[in-house]
Amino acid sequence: MRSVLSTLLSAAIAAQAVLASPIRARSPYSVKETHYAPREWTKLNRANGESLIELQIGLKQGNFDELERHLYEVSDPEHERYGKHLSAEAVDELVKPTKESSDLVHEWLRENGVEDLSYSSAKDWIIVRLPVEFVExxxxxxxxxxxHEDGHVVARTTRWSLPRHLHAHIDTVQPTTSFFRTAANDATWVNAPAEVPASYQKPSNASIAAVCNVTSVTPECFATLYSTKWYKPQALKKNKVGFTNYLGEIPIRPDTEIFLKKYAPASVSSAKSFKQYSIDNGPVQDGPLTYNQSTVEGISREANLDVQAISGISKLTPITSYSTGGEPPFIPDPSTPTNTNEPYLAWVNWLLTQKSIPQVISTSYGEPEQSIPRSYAERVCKQFAQVGARGTTLFFSSGDHGIGGTDKCYSNDGKNTYKFIPNFPASCPFVTSVGATMNFQPEVAVYRASRNVSGVFRDFYAGGSGFSEYFTRPKYQDKVVPAYVKSLGGLYDGLYEKKGRAYPDLAAQGLYFAYVWNLTEGVISGTSASAPLSAGIFTLVNDALLASGKSPLGFLNPWLYSKGYKGLTDITNGTSHGCNVDGFPVTKGWDPVTGFGTPNFPDLVKLSGADCGW
Incomplete structure (x- = not known):
């Protein structure tokens, strides 16, 4: 590895000697970005200089404003262009960097001896693998x-610099100052029996009461509760739904087959037919979990939940699983045992290279917004906008710790100010954020108190809730969010950004999902469950649209906030919890705990404009 570093450094020195270092001569370096390490991270020793990292350089996009205009026009049900989504080529053309930006950045890299480059489809990202010492x-x-307090170790810095003349041409470079954990939003309580919530009331509807057990909620319950039970898909050759996996998660086919045989036998073929894609050496497999995977690693609870929640309700709609590894070819050592890549970007940039992508994709991962530098979060969010412009709905779980967890609500600005902690990517305005409910008639905002399980403290569980510190409130929220903020009467002033993008947008069941893991049935909770369940339901709405010869919903939020909300059942009980307070209250209409509420499938289909003869 030392020879690789020496070769790169020698090439850089030689290039600068021949060309008299024109970049450095005309533009000295200055700090481009500073970002503090969150409280959960402890600084250790210097990183191993020989370890390779995959450096991602985000060039300023040429015409994102125009891309955003197109996105909102094709997503606005009142606009004449509604549903006329953009092609992959059209999206790339709008966001590709200008020739000036591209030339200047390439010149800088070439003068430093960096030649072996790869690119995103629009060439707005340059990716290069380099030793840490060379990146320094x-x-x-x-x-x-x-x-991290959970033992995870990464190599990072808290500030980095560029030649001054490149500041306007490069938005971000990572991994540098980002402290991703990419945790799955599941509130799994290991060895903890399911309990009937204190707020539970027996459903008055006999059909719901007959199939809905609050301690083990099944696909038949979801289909009855959200009224998808009687719908028969008509566009299975056109419609697709996908979900993402990170951190080595793999959906296990034999487990899914057991689950579907018991709870959705008509869909059992989905266990063998779903497609798997490996991105950045992400793992895929067809057989059961090995002893080491189940006993030592304990993986695939999240992946199994995702595929089973979707396949249990989407009725044979083709499913695609994306597994992103994000592990560049570096040599692990005791000081840097884990990968240093950024998984959301690796996945979305790969997705944007594909000519055909699912109409709905669910992601059950997230992390505190402040663990990610603003510049990087903004660029990843823009990549999500590109996916939406192509006609795909992106669902993201809102998180499982309300407004910020217990004793963890402090700012990342070096001052440790007490404040609520929003989640990303749920806070991105170009995705649809999904909160969680429990019980059945009525459904209420999900909540389970903290407790000690087998000697291990488990924090409370409540759906992620809040207002972004990075993203301003999008126009589609202007009719409902200011009214909600005003109704608080000053409650929690100063602890959240009133003008930020508020989330979630909607909600679905998120407590005690029946699922199978390692050939054994159990239950699992979290907005990790709510997101794929919502994805499955809206996949059926798309089926009705495609069968009617119409376009899929695509970027959902403009439609949802203008008319689609009428197809959701309003949730009026509960609070967000977190940060050692009760949190935001659930109210009539939209609120930052359950959004507009939970799906009513027949109403959603009617509002979508699908011609189903209903």
């Missing part, structure tokens, strides 16, 4: 190892 030279910085 390139960005005039120092990497240290940082350890």
């Amino acid at each position: 030279h390139l960005l005039d910085t120092e990497y240290h190892n940082y350890k």
Whole structure:
């Protein structure tokens, strides 16, 4: 590995000697970004300079404003262009960097001896694998190892620099200052028996009461509760739904087959037919979990939940599983045992290279917004906008710790200010964020108190809720969010950003899902469950649209906030919880706990304009 570093450094020195270092001569370095390490991370020793990292350089996009205009026009049900989604080529053309930006950045890399480059489809991202020591030279910085309180270790810096003339042409470079954990939003309580919530009331509807057990909620309950039970898909050759996997998660086919045989036998073929894609060496497999995977690693609870929640309700709609590894070819060592890549970007940039993508994709992962530098979060969010412009709905779970968890609500600005902590990507305005409910008639905002399970403290569980610190409130929220904020009467002023993008947008069941893991049936909870369940339901709405010869819903929020909300059942009980307070209250109409409420499938289909003869 030392020879690789020496070769790169020698090439850089030689190039600068021949060309008299024109970049450095005309533009000295200055700091481009500073970002503090969150409280959960502890700074250790210097990072191993020989370890390779995959550096992602985000060039300023040429015409994102125009892309955003197109996105809102094709997503607005009142606009004449509604449903006329953009092609992959059209999206790339709008966001590709200008020739000036591209030329200047390539010149800088070439003068530093960096030649082996790869690109995103629009060439707005340059990806290069380099040793840490060389990146330190390139960005005039120092990497240290940082350890998360859960033991996870990454190599990061808290500031990095660029030649001054490149500041306007490069938005972000990572991994540098981002402290991703990419945790799955599941509130699994290991070895904890399911309990009937204190607020539970027996459903008055006999059909719901007959199939809905609050301690093990099944596809038949969801289909009855959300009225999808009697719908027969008509566009299975056109319609698709997908979900993402990170952190080594793999959907297990034998487990899914057991689940579907018991709870949705008509869909059992989905266990063998769903497609798997590996991105950045993400794992895929067809057989059961091995002993090591189930006993030592304990993986695939999240992946199994996703595929089973979707297949249990989407009725044979083709499913695609994306597994993103994000592990560049570096040599692990005791000081840097884990990968240093950024998974959301790796996945979405790969997706944007595909000519055909599912009309709905669910992601059950997220993390505190402040763990990610603003510049990087903004660019990843823009990549999601590109997916929406192509006609795909992106569902993201809102999180499982309300407005910020217990004793964890402090700012990441070096001052440790007490404040609520929003989640990303749920806070991105170009995705649809999904909160969670429990019980059946009425459904209420999900909540389960903290407790000690087998000697291990488990924090409370409540659907992620809040207002972004990074993204301003989008126009589609202007009719409902200011009214909600005003109704609070000053409650929690100063603890959240009133003008930020508020979330979630809607909700669905998220407590005690029946599922199968390692050939054994159990239950699992979290907005990780609510997101794929919502994805499955809206996939059926798309089926009705496609069968009617119409376009899929695509970027959902403009439709949802203008008319689609009428197809949701309003939730009026509960609070968000977190940060050692009760949190935001659930109210009539939209609220930042359950959004507009939970799906009513027949009403959603009617509002979508699908011609189903209903």
